[in-house]
Amino acid sequence: AQSVTQLGSHVSVSEGALVLLRCNYSSSVPPYLFWYVQYPNQGLQLLLKYTSAATLVKGINGFEAEFKKSETSFHLTKPSAHMSDAAEYFCAVSAYNTDKLIFGTGTRLQVFP
Amino acid sequence: NAGVTQTPKFQVLKTGQSMTLQCAQDMNHNSMYWYRQDPGMGLRLIYYSASEGTTDKGEVPNGYNVSRLNKREFSLRLESAAPSQTSVYFCASSARGRDYGYTFGSGTRLTVV
Numbered sequence: 032a033q034s035v036t037q038l039g040s041h042v043s044v045s046e047g048a049l050v051l052l053r054c055n056y057s058s059s060v061p062p063y064l065f066w067y068v069q070y071p072n073q074g075l076q077l078l079l080k081y082t083s084a085a086t087l088v089k090g091i092n093g094f095e096a097e098f099k100k101s102e103t104s105f106h107l108t109k110p111s112a113h114m115s116d117a118a119e120y121f122c123a124v125s126a127y128n129t130d131k132l133i134f135g136t137g138t139r140l141q142v143f144p
Numbered sequence: 145n146a147g148v149t150q151t152p153k154f155q156v157l158k159t160g161q162s163m164t165l166q167c168a169q170d171m172n173h174n175s176m177y178w179y180r181q182d183p184g185m186g187l188r189l190i191y192y193s194a195s196e197g198t199t200d201k202g203e204v205p206n207g208y209n210v211s212r213l214n215k216r217e218f219s220l221r222l223e224s225a226a227p228s229q230t231s232v233y234f235c236a237s238s239a240r241g242r243d244y245g246y247t248f249g250s251g252t253r254l255t256v257v
Binding site: 040063065067072073074075076077080082083121123125126127128129130131132134135136137 | 148174175177184185186187189192194234236238239240241242243244245246247248249250251
């Protein structure tokens with residue numbers, strides 16, 4: 032069965048600091064992995080996805096994530112946080128043999144000036 | 145704009161009242177989903193539809209019914225609303241394939257008093 036674990040329900044960083052949001056996955060088949068962002072009072076939008084091509088995936092707004100099979104991880108990073116990055120971030124893995132996604136419980140990112 | 149449209153955006157119901165949440169997508173996607181989002185619990189799947197004419201239960205289906213009216217529309221009905229159904233509801237759609245991911249609507253914030 033597939034699952035994802037997001038370590039840390041809340042992460043706080045200063046503006047300009049590195050953002051690191053952690054996601055570990057479990058999958059019985061080669062995984063497809065996704066990061067979504069949810070700004071306050073909005074729906075979720077796709078940040079980036081890994082679909083077995085390059086292991087370093089670049090997304091919107093300067094975010095990127097690296098797929099590490101040996102560590103079963105897909106952590107999200109951004110070199111320099113901006114106030115507008117404050118949001119909730121969800122990691123997801125594609126379920127086996129269906130179109131469904133299995134979501135983590137989310138990480139709320141706060142950015143302080 | 146292409147995407148997933150949910151109506152209404154906000155709703156207040158009294159306990160025992162019924163209502164239908166509407167969802168429509170114009171991307172010719174096969175699969176559609178209903179999730180609820182509650183603080184600290186992430187996204188929980190209520191029902192999904194892999195194609196027109198088929199629906200299946202997710203992890204929290206009790207108290208809800210769905211209809212896949214056609215390929216575009218997937219509605220969620222609360223027959224007798226309860227305070228425990230106070231939540232934010234999201235509809236999503238996806239094309240065929242594990243690597244596609246979801247497109248989300250902007251959500252319906254429902255309060256049951």
